[in-house]
Amino acid sequence: MVLILASILLPLDYSRERSDSYEHYVSNWEDVGISNVVASILTDWRAYDTLGETVVLFTAVYGVYILLRGKRKEKEGEDGGEKG
């Protein structure tokens, strides 16, 4: 498996391709008025992605909550009310 993948992936060209979004962020970061460029990218240029990240984390935690809620040890039967 590893050999197959190696034969496929190694000959690929991994040189940095020029994406203009980097220059765009670096060149005019002032008009957002935030000195921390990383935070400005995270919450202002690409706030939609951050919204996606937050929702992904939200659903992940609620998935774990729903999955693991039912499995209680019998000893702890009495506070079943808290489950609701």
Next chain:
Amino acid sequence: MRMSSIVRNSSRLVSPFLVAYGAYLIIHGHISPGGGFQGGVILSVSVILLITSHGYKAVRKAFSVRLVKIVESMSALLIIMISLIGLIFGTYFFNFLRGGEPGTLFSGGTVVLLNILIGLEIGAAFTLLFYVLLRWTESD
């Protein structure tokens, strides 16, 4: 098997400072390095520290699962609200609170609000995760 009183008292002393540090990271996220995600994790660490030292049941009285769930879903809802309010002023997620010059606290506008809400949401998410995973090891 309770923790010794030294551990309990010291963790009780340290966790408020952790909360302060997490809040600092969140609020000053757009000036100094930091931001919603890192600050939120530190907020949840302060609760987890209390759980490890004081045991699961004691901390659950203070931060009930219901409270953690409410905080998490409310902040997620507010983030979506802010993005929709931005819609009125123009494009989606429009930064309608454009503040002062870059260096100050209010320079970010919605970025500050977003950071705070993201921080709260992630803090509540990880504490909820810890509550759920800890529910079986009632070893306090």
